[in-house]
Amino acid sequence: MNLRRDVFQAIADPTRRAILILVATQAMTAGAIAANFDTARPTVSKHLQILTECELLTQQQSGREIYYHINGRKMKEVADFIEPFRQMWDDRFNKLETIMKQYKTK
Amino acid sequence: MERKTRIHAEDGKQEIIITREFDLPVDLLFRAYIEPEIVEQWMGTKVHQLENRPQGAYRFVTTDPKGNEHPFCGVIHEFVTDEKITRTFEMEGTPFPVQLEYLQFEAVTTETSRLVMQVVYKSVAVRDQILQLPFAQGINWAHNRLEEIVNKLK
Numbered sequence: 487m488n489l490r491r492d493v494f495q496a497i498a499d500p501t502r503r504a505i506l507i508l509v510a511t512q513a514m515t516a517g518a519i520a521a522n523f524d525t526a527r528p529t530v531s532k533h534l535q536i537l538t539e540c541e542l543l544t545q546q547q548s549g550r551e552i553y554y555h556i557n558g559r560k561m562k563e564v565a566d567f568i569e570p571f572r573q574m575w576d577d578r579f580n581k582l583e584t585i586m587k588q589y590k591t592k
Numbered sequence: 593m594e595r596k597t598r599i600h601a602e603d604g605k606q607e608i609i610i611t612r613e614f615d616l617p618v619d620l621l622f623r624a625y626i627e628p629e630i631v632e633q634w635m636g637t638k639v640h641q642l643e644n645r646p647q648g649a650y651r652f653v654t655t656d657p658k659g660n661e662h663p664f665c666g667v668i669h670e671f672v673t674d675e676k677i678t679r680t681f682e683m684e685g686t687p688f689p690v691q692l693e694y695l696q697f698e699a700v701t702t703e704t705s706r707l708v709m710q711v712v713y714k715s716v717a718v719r720d721q722i723l724q725l726p727f728a729q730g731i732n733w734a735h736n737r738l739e740e741i742v743n744k745l746k
Contacts, residue, residue: 493603568599571723576597579612579707581634586620 493540493560501525502533506542506556513546513553601723606716608723610709618705622674622697645671650679666690674699681711688722689714 496502501523508514508522520530534554537543541560546553600609614621624630628639637652640663651665663684670678677695682688694710713719 568601568723572597572599575599575610575612578634578636579597579614582621582624583614583616585630585633586614586616586624589620589623590616 493542496536496540496542499533501530502537505530505533505537506561509543509554510556513555515551515553519554601719604716606714606719607710607712608719610711611706613700613704613706615703616705617703618674618697618699621705621707625677625695641665644668666693689718691722 497506504523505519508519516531516534517527519534520527523530534543538545538554541557543554544557546555597610597612600611624634626642626644628642631637631639631642631652635652635654637654639650639652641649641651643649646669648668648671649665650668651663654662654664656662664682665684666680666682668677668679670676675697677693677697679693679695680690681693682690691714692712694712696708696710698706698708700706713722
């Protein structure tokens with residue numbers, strides 16, 4: 487298994503994004519997170535493992551339970567890094583699409 | 593219908609991949625890249641030169657809100673209608689090294705298409721610097737325009 491995970495790949499997955507949004511509101515155990523998804527428990531565990539490897543989530547032992555916390559610093563780092571660049575291209579491409587649709591109707 | 597632009601920038605790699613699906617037939621998407629008057633509209637640049645052929649040159653000039661001109665240019669290496677454009681890209685008057693761009697156009701259905709743009713940089717450090725450029729150097733007026741448009745939609 488590839489342990490060196492890519493953070494952008496991690497947030498590209500819709501289930502993992504959903505997990506991040508969920509955990510952002512409060513720290514949760516793997517079981518509590520899994521209860522929110524129809525996917526099998528091992529699949530959710532796999533997602534949690536990937537998010538932890540990328541440091542988007544951190545684990546904290548509390549008694550016998552392990553709680554997952556969101557790593558705000560890392561999340562911000564990722565968002566700030568790529569988002570303006572993505573927005574720039576998104577804007578250009580939205581325009582391209584709007585302009586070319588006019589040609590389509592002609 | 594919302595079609596989002598995705599950027600794939602893998603850690604430690606000196607390339608990025610920009611992917612976007614369009615609600616347009618592939619021939620219209622391709623046209624947006626080869627007709628100067630159309631390029632000018634969506635890129636927000638002046639097209640000084642655009643030779644759509646192998647070894648053809650292009651040169652575009654963007655003007656920022658302060659009136660400063662930012663010319664960029666390059667040479668087209670591969671040109672296959674409705675399929676691909678391979679070209680170099682250089683920001684004139686900046687220390688940034690030349691980059692290589694592979695643009696791949698493909699039909700998804702008869703009415704929709706996809707563009708995959710692979711950009712190769714001289715190094716990982718250069719790539720990371722350029723990714724932060726729209727933010728760091730305030731040349732993100734395109735971004736600001738997007739916000740204006742989006743706000744009007746609301």
